[in-house]
Amino acid sequence: MNLPLYQVDAFTETLFGGNPAAVVPVQDFPPDELMQKIATENNLSETAFVAIRGRGKFNIRWFTPASEVRLCGHATLASAHILYQAGDKKLKTMRFKTQEAGTIVVRPEGNGRYSMDFAAEVPQPIRSPKGLRGILGGLKPEAVFAGTDDILVVLKNQKQLSGLSPNFPMLEALKKYRGLIATAPGKKHDFVSRCFYPAYGIDEDPVTGSAHTLLTPLWSKRLKKKKMEARQISARGGELICEMKGKKVRLTGSAVTYLTGQMLLDSEG
Structure with missing residues (x-):
């Protein structure tokens, strides 16, 4: 075959x-x-x-x-x-x-x-799981949310997000979640993000469409916008147009x- x-x-x-x-x-x-x-x-x-x-x-x-x-x-x-x-x-x-x-x-x-x-997946506010600051290399997130699969942290700005170097063994040990989404306001985009999934053999995913089903409702509410420009700032990088359509998220x-x-x-x- x-x-x-x-x-x-x-x-x-x-x-x-x-x-x-x-x-x-x-x-x-x-x-x-x-x-x-x-x-x-x-x-x-x-x-x-x-x-x-x-x-x-x-x-x-x-x-x-x-x-x-x-x-x-x-x-x-x-x-x-x-x-x-x-x-x-x-x-x-x-x-x-x-x-x-x-x-x-x-x-x-x-x-x-x-x-x-x-x-659309509405992020649920949660208390920081034990060890989260260690996973984030000592960074204190401004807010922490949970989705069906991932934990989502909001950082102060794009510079902080760019410099993030997660502790992958600690993240992989966080068994309740598939991985970590980190996000921040963007310099040239409405928001930026990075996604990490060491438990699935992917330390950092270059661009993660599924993560934006969680990110779009979060930033739509924060920015009071229905349609937004997003960038995932991995080494390869990627661009998405994210739009709320009722209970749906449209990614282009x-x-x-x-x-x-x-x-x-x-x-x-």
Whole structure:
């Protein structure tokens, strides 16, 4: 069995920026063990497996090098880009059914840009977990929130966020959460962020779409704005337009194809 393989830089207009994701279109999902092996071999933050179910309808699953995850924004953007570019250019919407996160609606906007609608996640204020300041290298956050998967901290400014060097062993030991989202007001953007997921084999994720389902409601309330410009200030960096649409978060970004190929799996044992 051989399968096509694509690699896409998501949330960027140029190669070598944004967050790279692998996309594997399939007729039916391979065994979970094989999907995990492929994701581990790809060694990207996420590999998306997409099964075509009808015109503009797909099932999608995402794997990190270590495990399956319930939601991934940048690999969904990458998948939509590949399927749209290779398929029906008249599609107005693309619907991706997930295992645990409902259906993600993607709209091609032209020129390699796509908007994606996710369920908004309202951040819940919490007391700082034990050891949080140690995780943050001694920094005291201005506010601490929790989401379904992540702990979210608000720092004073972009300079403080840029200098953040988390204690990864301590963060990985924080078993209750998938990882850490750190955010601050931006200099040239409404807000900036960084995301860390060492428990999933990703010390720092270049650009994290799913984190913005939590960040967008937070900053919309703080800034009293519905539509905002955001940047994830990782080494690669990435740009997102974030918009509140009722109980949904709409994320808009660009994608660029880096690689197309084929996985030769006939000898896989």
